[in-house]
Amino acid sequence: MSPKFFNPWREIDRTHNHLPHWQQEGASYFVTWRLADSLPKERLDKHYHEREQWIRLHPEPWDEQIEAEYHRRFSTRMDAWLDEGHGGCLLRDPRHAKVVFDTLLHFDGTRAALISFVVMPNHVHVLFTLNPEWKLEEMIHTWKRHSAHEINRHRGDTGPLWMKDYFDRLIRDPAHLNNCVRYIRKNPTKARLRVGEYLLYESPVAQSIL
Template sequence: MEPETAARQSCPHYVTLRLTDALPRTVMAAWHDDVDRRLHMLSEMKGRPLDPDEERTLVQRTIGKVERFLDSGRGSCVLSDERAAGLVESVLWNGDGERYRLHAWSVMPNHLHALVTPLGRRDIGDVLQEWKTETTRRVNQELRRAGGLWHPDVIDHEVDHPVEFARIRATVASNPEQAGLHEWPFAGEESRMKAPGLTMQ
């Protein structure tokens, strides 16, 4: 039960994209099973089906297990090459302020996190497809590689509370340090960048 990409406009989204080989199927299957078990238990405790907000909250609480595994640096870690990480970061910056608001980001060796708000008629799916297509093209060209870069599944949830927004923004920007990548330059938040001071509306 992968968290579905939502399409509501003007709401920040916390997204995680991972490289194709970053997360073994067994790990993801175990996470799905854990989420399903927790959803069932909570529903039984409440004596009713969970509403979408309750489900989303529970899923978010368990995502940390997946993210800790990603931070362990499994797979090919194509983005540990600073040329590739820099290209991915530049793609994220490219549409900031025009097609979306990039509140925070971290490009890790085998995944990326971002806190982003689509602008105009775009939804989060449009933004992610743009990122995946352009980063794959540019990284493959730079590293003289071929094939897909990103796994099709995306972890995505809406961030609709200012306290959660502030917490996630700080967490995303500090992810490299938390994972032991000291002085890793490919992460930040808007207050550190040339972009205007965009904040949650």
């Protein structure tokens, strides 16, 4: 499966939980999910309140400019908070990070074609093209469920591991794809992580992007 970009002329499937999610069949996505303890509740409550107020003033459908403003205001802020390393950062442990790494690779080439991903201490970024037979929420649920089960088994725990929701963006064009590859590649350096505190994967497609 080669990268497939957002087509404004095709049908868009819009779903909501805490966050808006846009899907197109067989498209490529940049997705982030995080550990349940990765951000303080007070900060999250304020973030979601501000986001809900902004969305009321900017009802969907959004054009490209409004969507870009949304991500500047909210996604970029969230990424910066995650890089501060809040919570227990269970994925800093190489054993736990390897569970996530192996879980993602297990479905590579069948349910999704992985382009690039990084397992950070308290969150995961994944860039991939989804098999048209799978919904985005199904794929992410499978990744999260399996990795949570294995990590909790290692820890002797049964509590929630991942935050329920996730952040996603449809990849719009080759330039957007290249920027996402570079973001994932540079994320450990930006967060000042040492070798052994993260796991990075790049497919040949990602490795060809400088």
